[in-house]
Amino acid sequence: MRRLIERGLMFGNLVEVSSPVLVERYNRALEHLTGRRTELTEFHIDLSGYSPEIGHELGDEIYLNHEGVNRQFILLTTDQKTAPLLNVKFSTSRGVLRKFIEENEAQLFALTARDAVAGELVNSIYGAETPARLFDIRKVKVEADTTGGAVRQAARLREKIQKFRTVEDAWYDDVLIAEMIDIAKATGDVSRNPVTLSEMEFEQGNFWTAHFGGLYVMRDVAHPAVIAAGPRDGLEDLPVERVLDFSERTGIAQFLQENGLAESLIEARGLDASAVLRQKMDFIIVDIAGHMGADLSQTTRADMRALARRYRDRLPEAFHGLSALLRWAESDGPWPTITSEHPAYFYTLRAARHPDADLVNMLLAELCPLDIRQLFICHKEAFYAAYADWPEAKKEYVARFLEREYAVDKAGARDALFGHDAPMEEPQQIKAPDLIERVGPWGSVRR
Template identity: 65%
Template sequence: MQRLIRAGLMFGNLFHVSSPALVERYNRALKHLTGKTTKLTDFHVDISGYSPEVGDELDDHLYLNHAGVNRQFILLSMDQRRCPLLNTKFSTSRGILQQFYAENEAQLFALTARDAVAGELVNSVYDVSTPARLFDIRRITIDADTTGGTVRDAKKLGRLVGRFKNDQDGWFDDVLIAEMIDLAGKTGDVVRNPVKLSNMAFDQRDFWTAHFGGMYIFQDVEHPAVIAPSGKEGLGELPLKYVFDARDRNRIAQFFELNGLTETIIEARGINSAAILRQKMDFILVDAVANSQADLAGATRGDMRRLARQHSDKLPPEFHALAALVNWAENGGPWPRIASDHPAYFYTLRAADTKDAALVNMLLAELAAKDIRQLFICHKELFYRTYAGWSEAKKAYVVAFLEAEYQADKAGARAALFGHDAPMEEPKPAKPDPVSDRIAAVGPWGAVRRR
């Protein structure tokens, strides 16, 4: 992993906590949330305030995310809003934090000037001991305050000011006035500068979770389903009728089509589809020859063609199918029939322009995991896990490619690959509708036809 860290591909863009004042504030917030403190005087934190160094020190990398639910956060500086979220357990968490920070930017900027803000992403579930419990997570709210309770005190002071103004004997109530003066010393003038954080709630209906081997839960689509690529055995009874794993390729493809969630790369507008497919072929080629002592360092397009010729016996069906598709696109060759049971099928797709585009691209990255660029962009948790098992030659090639081709222009690379889609699209705040949605438990599938 050191190669990834040196290239800025892992633990990159974290906020550096090095001043004694910030360390002291972090410890106050950490004590407030967890009862623990750190002895470190220099460490890095992500958007939620989680620090890999502190996790190592405490021997607990879930110290702000007990049991993987109701993630807590520590905000020391508004610069954290540009940081990644590490040890992600739910795909929606970073987007929720970003929106909360943006919505309350002025208030949080003022609060963090004097203290740390500590909070929690709250739902009604405190454990996910069974997969069915995931479906009880329906709405996420945010509870936050400074460690000194500035927001709480400001609310109380506001109520006291109201009493003072409306009570005709307020001027003569020495106890009331003394309490107001005491609170004002902590909060400042809440009349001219109100200290109030927006009450925000987020529906969590379509999401990925790292629990139980990784599950994609689609509830807010016309035809709901759960997709557990690593296997559906042992998940038990779930409130959705359709549960698929990586072996159910036809059914997953049909799920995508029925809900309008994907489009083919060839048909997508505004992208160089042939170039994207060629790059996918390169990644598949590298995967095939990485263990054959092939020299991948600084490989050019010509080098890739030479490697393909030399190791043609090792090339998998995905490579040949994409090559036929490129030949059709560039040279008018015959249209290749790539059915959903073909290993190359999911390499030919990208997410359509829907609210779930980021989640769909994340799922496609897992279903077509040899595309290391999409895997890194859309599913970093899986990328880091699979990277550990690669040969040294493949690790070196992948890091060099991502450093040169992605790190240099992240926004441009995402636009070229996904067009309309921003892979880190955030969940939308929940509508202020008190009526809870019913989980759909049926779908249209029945007998599944082969494509």
């Protein structure tokens, strides 16, 4: 992973914590949440305040995410909103935390000037013992306060101020006045500078979870389903009619079409489909060439053609399907027949415009693991797992490509590929698609 770290492609944009004041604030919050402390004097934290260095020190990579269900967080600065979220267990966690920080940015800026803010993403379960338990999660509530309880104390002070203003003869209540003065020493003037955090709840509709080998829980669509990245063993009792795994390509294709969740790259508006298809083909060539020990240090268009000729007998069917589609797009070749069972099928799709676009692109990335760019952008957990098993030549090529072609303009690259980023708020239910949408990007799916 050294190449990725050095190029800022792994653990990039983490927030440095090195001042003794911030380290002590972090320790107070860490002890408040977990009963633990760190001996480190400098480290880095992600969006939730998780530190990979502290995780290594404690021998616990989920020390802020017990059971992987209710994620805790520590905020030292509002700058954390731009940091990545590591060790993701639910696809919705990053959006919820960012939304919470953005909605309360002014208050958090004031609170973190004096203390750390500690909190938790609370849902209705405390563990995911069985897959069915995941369906008990309907809402996620954000609870937070400073380690000194400034928000709670401010609420007490507001109650006492209200009593002072409304209760008859409260002017003569020396005990009440003394209590207000004592609390105000810690909170300041809450009438002029309110110390409060918005109570926020988020619908947990459609989501991905790392539990049980990776599940896409798609329940708030017209035709619900659960899609498993691994085997379906143990998923028989889920409260949905359709449970699929990655081997059931036609079933997944039908699910995407019935709910209007995907569109063809060829038909997508504002997309240079030929360039995207050619790049996907290059990634497949690189995978074959890397495993064959080829030199990938020179990767011009001519080099790619030479590698394709050299390893033409080893190129998979997905490559040939994309090649046929590219010929149709560029030189008016015959329209290729690419059914849902064709290995190239999911490489030809991207998410349609709807609130769950990021989630669908995540699913498509995992279904098309040779498209290293989409895998890195949409599903970093799967990318890092795959990267660890690649040959050195492919690792170097991928790290160099992502640094040169993606990291320099992340927003531009995402816009060029996907055209429409899904909003960070939780998605709303998708209405039943009409007849045209049911036909899907490649016509009716063949059984």
